[in-house]
Amino acid sequence: MTGRRRRAGRRRRLPTNTAFINVPYDASYESLFLALIAGLSGFGLIPHATLEIPGSERRLNRIVGLLRRCRYSFHDLSRVELDSTPPQTPRFNMPFELGLAVALKQTSRRRHEWFVFEAKAHRMSKSLSDLGGTDEHVHGGTPRGVLRTLTDALARSRHRPTVAELEQIYADVVKGAAAIKESLRAESLYSARPFKELVVAARISARQRIKSLRPQA
Amino acid sequence: MPAKALITTPFPTVQETAREMGVAAKRVRLLRKLMTTIVKGQDGRVVRFLTHGGMAASRAKRRAAAKGSVTKRKRASHR
Numbered sequence: 478m479t480g481r482r483r484r485a486g487r488r489r490r491l492p493t494n495t496a497f498i499n500v501p502y503d504a505s506y507e508s509l510f511l512a513l514i515a516g517l518s519g520f521g522l523i524p525h526a527t528l529e530i531p532g533s534e535r536r537l538n539r540i541v542g543l544l545r546r547c548r549y550s551f552h553d554l555s556r557v558e559l560d561s562t563p564p565q566t567p568r569f570n571m572p573f574e575l576g577l578a579v580a581l582k583q584t585s586r587r588r589h590e591w592f593v594f595e596a597k598a599h600r601m602s603k604s605l606s607d608l609g610g611t612d613e614h615v616h617g618g619t620p621r622g623v624l625r626t627l628t629d630a631l632a633r634s635r636h637r638p639t640v641a642e643l644e645q646i647y648a649d650v651v652k653g654a655a656a657i658k659e660s661l662r663a664e665s666l667y668s669a670r671p672f673k674e675l676v677v678a679a680r681i682s683a684r685q686r687i688k689s690l691r692p693q694a
Numbered sequence: 695m696p697a698k699a700l701i702t703t704p705f706p707t708v709q710e711t712a713r714e715m716g717v718a719a720k721r722v723r724l725l726r727k728l729m730t731t732i733v734k735g736q737d738g739r740v741v742r743f744l745t746h747g748g749m750a751a752s753r754a755k756r757r758a759a760a761k762g763s764v765t766k767r768k769r770a771s772h773r
């Protein structure tokens with residue numbers, strides 16, 4: 478009885494080092510996707526994305542569930558232009574998920590911090606003027622830019638990674654991604670298993686590349 | 695939105711990350727070998743490692759051991 482009461486009273490603790498990444502899943506974004514995984518791993522965060530959850534659940538529920546679990550979220554609004562496939566449409570998924578994150582921060586008691594990434598400076602003030610006064614992190618569409626913007630957005634109290642260390646992790650993750658893709662016979666990195674393995678591979682690299690985490694000789 | 699978010703949580707271990715992502719311990723061991731090889735700069739071995747040198751190779755070794763060929767070879771090398 479007391480055990481049951483204790484179990485009922487105990488609230489499930491959610492991890493505080495998880496980060497939701499809201500990015501376009503297209504081939505031209507792959508290098509930036511790897512840079513985000515490498516960079517977040519270098520900062521000691523565990524990236525999560527909607528692609529890692531089985532498809533049987535309703536997509537929107539998956540997104541909300543994942544966002545709730547994550548302490549941070551990173552939203553890339555680079556793909557606001559029309560795509561080439563007819564009928565030509567802009568991608569609304571990323572701004573929509575950003576809206577969910579903003580609503581979560583406003584309504585939930587759990588702390589959540591969101592960041593907006595863009596490829597071009599000042600474009601967000603035109604495409605999403607409701608976020609006026611919010612500074613977007615402009616990466617210029619390059620992996621180095623992504624790593625630099627991550628160091629602008631995040632800081633660690635201990636084991637602070639430098640941009641050079643993040644670049645080393647990124648280089649390792651690019652090589653690891655090729656081997657993982659080959660080993661899983663995966664056509665793309667945008668599926669559950671390659672993504673999960675990439676996150677673990679990036680953590681292994683981060684622990685070896687960040688100087689203060691290396692075991693002292 | 696704050697200019698910089700300060701992360702105060704301890705740096706997660708590989709095991710913690712694997713648990714959070716649901717990656718099996720056996721696969722983590724292979725990934726650890728792969729990434730250590732990459733970090734050391736021995737890139738030539740990378741592709742061979744996960745394709746031929748991983749679980750497929752250990753399965754082949756077990757099969758060979760069951761036939762007795764490996765044990766005989768090992769026995770011969772010990773002499």
